[in-house]
Amino acid sequence: MSILSAAVDVLRCFSSTRHDVTVTDLVSLLGMPKSNASRLLRAMRDEGLLETVGDSKRYRPSLLLSQVGHIYRFAASLIDRADAVVGRISDEVGHTGYISVRRGTDIVGVTAHPGRHALRVVTSIGDRIAAFASSTGRALLARLPDDEVRRLYAGGFVPPSDTAPQDLDELLARLAINRREGYAESHDEAVRGVRAISVSVGDPTTGDEVALCISFPAAIVTPEERLAIIRSLGEGAAEIAALTRDPFFIPLHPSIAETAP
Structure with a gap:
């Protein structure tokens, strides 16, 4: 073992519950003479x-x-970190991945990873879609208190489809579910035939917030694949939230994480 690798092993002994170590600790933890x-x-x-x-x-x-x-924390932006997570998941599952931000009552895609399946979802970067009628938008709106959501939609909205929230009360009800489950999901809302799953994460230092999304044709994903996507997005966002110390991060509900494959 090189001195460098040994030093790295020592640094890995530190954690949120172990702030210092002794010689005896290294003997016990690393089996080191x-x-x-x-x-x-x-x-x-x-x-x-x-x-x-x-x-x-x-x-x-x-x-x-x-x-x-x-x-290290400031060298990589929130978008960079989120994009790396979505890129990895998109490559694993073969479906399109996006990073989006909220601008008022709209969502804007800022990065994309096209899927490799013959049937795939493609949305142009920079296009605006209604936040209330998308999984990315609701994942980000769920970070807000209900009073702020009411102010955003004080003038109401026009649902683009029957599966989108039809009024403010239904939107708030869905956001409550999003907060409880830790993710948002859309089906046949802004785009027909498309299903999407999203989670959100923020950086309190910069004030930035992003949604991580995987979208796919609804007809080709099995229930097992859907759960795997939810779990991968939730775990990836949780890693980012731990780095940024995001106080508003919504983790996956334990029952969802446990039942996912």
């Missing part, structure tokens, strides 16, 4: 990766690592 663990911790301290906790023999991550973490 005591003498090797002691030398490694001292070397990482001398190189500025770790620091000792007062006069004790406990070691914790240094200020340098904290600075690197902040740089």
